[in-house]
Amino acid sequence: MQKYYNFVIFKRNVLLFCHFSLFLYRNLIKYSMGFFSSLFGKEKKEALDKGLEKTKTSVFSKIARAISGKSKVDEEVLDNLEEVLITSDVGVDTTLRIIERIEARVARDKYVSTDELNEILRDEIASLLEENNTDQTGEFEIPEGKHPYVIMVVGVNGAGKTTTIGKLAYQYKKAGKKVVLGAADTFRAAAIEQLAVWGERVECPVIRQNMGSDPAAVAYDTISSAKAQDADVVIIDTAGRLHNKINLMNELTKIKQVMKKIIPDAPHDVMLVLDGSTGQNAYEQAKQFTKATDVTSLAITKLDGTAKGGVVIGISDQFKIPVRYIGVGEGIEHLQVFDRREFVDSLFKNEEK
Numbered sequence: 623m624q625k626y627y628n629f630v631i632f633k634r635n636v637l638l639f640c641h642f643s644l645f646l647y648r649n650l651i652k653y654s655m656g657f658f659s660s661l662f663g664k665e666k667k668e669a670l671d672k673g674l675e676k677t678k679t680s681v682f683s684k685i686a687r688a689i690s691g692k693s694k695v696d697e698e699v700l701d702n703l704e705e706v707l708i709t710s711d712v713g714v715d716t717t718l719r720i721i722e723r724i725e726a727r728v729a730r731d732k733y734v735s736t737d738e739l740n741e742i743l744r745d746e747i748a749s750l751l752e753e754n755n756t757d758q759t760g761e762f763e764i765p766e767g768k769h770p771y772v773i774m775v776v777g778v779n780g781a782g783k784t785t786t787i788g789k790l791a792y793q794y795k796k797a798g799k800k801v802v803l804g805a806a807d808t809f810r811a812a813a814i815e816q817l818a819v820w821g822e823r824v825e826c827p828v829i830r831q832n833m834g835s836d837p838a839a840v841a842y843d844t845i846s847s848a849k850a851q852d853a854d855v856v857i858i859d860t861a862g863r864l865h866n867k868i869n870l871m872n873e874l875t876k877i878k879q880v881m882k883k884i885i886p887d888a889p890h891d892v893m894l895v896l897d898g899s900t901g902q903n904a905y906e907q908a909k910q911f912t913k914a915t916d917v918t919s920l921a922i923t924k925l926d927g928t929a930k931g932g933v934v935i936g937i938s939d940q941f942k943i944p945v946r947y948i949g950v951g952e953g954i955e956h957l958q959v960f961d962r963r964e965f966v967d968s969l970f971k972n973e974e975k
Contacts, residue, residue, distance in 0.1 A: 666958060667968070673950025674968045677931030681710050681969070682740075689736040695728050699736065703743075710929070711901040713936030720746050744970045747935055751962040754938045754945075761959055762790075762797045765890065770802070770853045772845065772881060772888040776874065776915060777895035778862040778907055782923035782949060784813060786895050787857050788820030789957035790921075790947070794855045795824055802851060804844030804858035805830040806837040806877060817859055823954075827851070837861065837873060838880040845884045858889070871914040878915075893946065895921045896937065899928035908941055917941075923949035926956070934965065 688702030689695075700721055707717040723746045728734045734742065764771045773790075777783040784807075791801045803826050807813035811833040821828035829844040841858050848856040860877060863870055881888040894917045896904040904922070911917055920943050925931050938945050945960045 665955075667964065669950050669953075669956055670958060670964060670968045671971060673926035673948075673956070674931050674965070676927075676929040677710070677925070678969055678971065680929035681706065681932065684710065685740070685743075689739060692736050695724070695734040695736060695739055699739070700725060700728075703739070707932065710932035711936065712932040713902075713905065713940060716750070716936040716939040719939065720750065723749075740970060744966055747969075748962065748966045750939055751935065751966065754942055762793045762799075764799065764854060768887075768890050770845075770848045770856045770885075771890050772848075772856045772858070772885060773891045773893055774841075774858050774860060774874075774877065774881075774889040775893050775895060776860050776862070776911055776917070778897075779810065779813070781862070781895050781897040781900075781907070783807075783862060783895040784816045784820065784859055786921050786923055786947070786949065786957060787817065787859055788824060789949075789954055791820065791826045791855075791857055792824040792954050793957060795826065799854040800851065801826045801855045801857065802844060802848040802853045803828045804840055804856065806840040806844070807859045807861045808833055808835045808837050808840060809861040809863060813859065813861075838876045841877045842880045842884070845881055845888065849884065874915045891919055891946075892917050893919045893921055894943075895923060896933075897924050898922045898933050898949075899924045899930060901928075901930040901933055904933050905937060905940070908937055908943075912941060912943070917943055919944055919946040921945075921947040921949070921957075922960075925949060926951045931969065934960075 684706040685703065688706050689699055692699050703724070704717055704721050707720060708714055712720070720743070724742055727742055775783055775787055787803065791803060794801050801824075803817060803821050805814045805817045805828055807817075808831065814830050814833060818828050818830060827847070829840060829847050831840050831843075837860060844856060844858055858877070860874060861870075878889060892915055894908065894911050896907055898904060900907075908917075908920070920937065920941075922934050922937070922945060925934070925948055934945060934948065947957055948960050948965070950956050950958060
């Protein structure tokens with residue numbers, strides 16, 4: 623009887639030890655994930671701060687000159703601020719909306735000091751971005767029920783379109799997704815080769831044909847291959863010619879129609895890639911492409927090499943299309959999901975006194 627009792631006690635202690643060990647293991651994993659997540663978040667934030675440094679420096683040096691010698695926000699300060707925003711590529715229409723909002727606050731509060739101007743400007747820009755990015759997604763997530771999730775990428779040559787596709791594929795792969803790329807920009811041999819290089823770099827299959835092949839045929843093969851491989855994400859590159867808008871429209875329409883033969887609701891996202899360093903030219907590109915096809919999201923690249931980061935605010939406001947990604951550096955990790963709060967925080971970082 624004593625032996626049986628001792629065995630029961632021993633068994634109970636073993637079970638308790640196992641439960642306690644499991645508890646420690648789970649919490650250790652949870653802590654480790656939280657630690658590395660916060661570490662990555664910190665690195666991402668630092669990259670964003672650095673990427674917007676030129677814009678921030680330019681904008682706030684202009685604002686400092688605009689309010690020099692003034693103690694309160696009056697009509698002259700607002701006129702100067704309007705000029706600052708327009709010359710920072712925020713765009714005329716968006717600038718006027720921001721100025722109207724600030725005028726309303728000045729009228730309501732009766733007295734607004736120039737020291738408060740940066741904080742007010744920050745609030746109004748954040749509010750404007752929030753209105754136009756209501757469907758902000760998480761870190762490279764796939765919408766439920768979209769398998770494979772098909773992204774068709776459009777944009778002029780030189781905007782960073784193919785590079786953005788490569789970096790996007792990398793991020794999806796990093797998130798544990800199986801990705802297939804389609805080289806449907808058959809107008810340029812360089813575009814096909816560039817995408818192939820990215821495919822090797824991020825270890826994603828690239829469906830391709832020879833230069834001059836039918837882009838729609840490439841798209842069809844890509845979707846078919848992705849389904850056969852049970853891929854999670856399909857990203858299809860397209861030609862970026864704007865010299866003949868009718869031809870471009872017809873080509874993109876044909877590509878979409880072919881996709882729908884395999885996946886009726888494809889493409890799930892038509893992403894327009896814009897070069898942020900081109901300023902007002904990016905507006906014109908957005909205007910042309912939104913006329914040629916139904917653009918559903920934006921990726922704005924090369925923000926680190928320019929003081930024209932204000933273009934993100936203006937394009938988001940004027941076209942009412944969510945900015946999904948921004949490029950803040952040349953590194954493969956430097957394509958970020960656009961977070962409006964973090965963007966504004968970096969833009970105004972350390973400026974409030």
